[in-house]
Amino acid sequence: MSLFNRSVRTGRASTGADLASRLDAVSKVYGRGAGAVTALDDVTLGIHRGTFTAVMGPSGSGKSTFLHCAAGLDRPTSGEVHLGGVSLAGLNEVRLTELRRSRVGFVFQSFNLMPSLTVEQNIDLPHRLSGGRAEHGWRREVIERLGLSDRLRHRPGQLSGGQQQRVAIARALVTRPDVLFADEPTGALDVRTAQQILALLRGAVDDMEQTVVMVTHDPVAASYADGVLFLTDGRIVDSMTGPGADRIAERMTRLEVRR
Structure with a gap:
């Protein structure tokens, strides 16, 4: 089975059971008239469940806009986004916020932890905000797998950068999201800690x-993924399945030169 489904079209069934995320002819334009900038240009794509996908491209290629639209953080100018089989089109802000809390996990370069809360309270924050309750067994498994069992009473300021990112990942996973979206999650970490975080993300998929x-x-970070999507000028121009860092770096160099 191909890692990416790039043949999905609006008008067919909402989504296949194996698709966690789907974009149908999604475009995002900022501004109007002569000053308009097209950040995403007619992107159609499906991401299979249980996979690890890296998104790469030159600066200004639309990577962050792709993530924000796919995660429901930003609305596309045209086209339709589905998360876990639910269309985001037409949802009001309250319903969209509820859906993001229940179906989406976020991990960013800046850890975005609440400094006044303990590790345990930060992990439980999504459920506290939604009024729900974490599944006890799953919560315990997430905390143990991320090596946080002995840090639950600490506050973020008492943790290393790598430990803080582990807390952010635990917070993202505890709701059992349909998709965990990560935006440069290792950009603020040293090489060794970055490798540990990437291994944890890999384990979240495999285990x-x-x-x-x-x-x-980072081509090395992308090599932890099952496949890589390459964006240029808001369009998906290429993809690779199971590539190594050298092949990814070579492809990125060719994209930069062509651009």
Whole structure:
């Protein structure tokens, strides 16, 4: 089975059961008239469940816009986005916020932890905000797999950068999201810690059957993924399945030269 479904078209069934995320002819334009900038240009794509996808491209290629639209953080100018089989089109802000809390996990370069809360409270924050309750067994498994069992009473300021990112990943996973979106999650970390975080994301896919979509500029980070999507000028121009860092770096160099 191909990692990416790039033949999905609006008008067919909402989504296949194996698709965690789907974009149908999605475009995003900022501004109007002569000053308009097209950040995404007619992107159609499906991401299979239980896969790890890296998104790469030159600066200004639309990577962050792709992530924001796919995660429901930003609305496309045209086209339609589905998360876990639910169309985001027409949802009001309240319903969209509820859907993001229940179906989407976020991990960013800046850890975005609440400094006044303990590790345990930060992990439980999504459920506290939604009024729900984490599944006890799953919550315990997430905390143990991420090596946080002995840090639950600490506050973020008492943790290293790598430990803080582990907390952010645990917070993203505890709701069992349809997709975990990560935007440069290792950009603020040293090489060794970055490798540990990438291994944790890889393990979330392999051992916990999660779906991860990660924006990165680093070919080594992208090599942890099952496949890589390459964007240029808001369009998906290429993809690779199971590539190594050298092949990814070579493809990125060709994109930069062509651009």
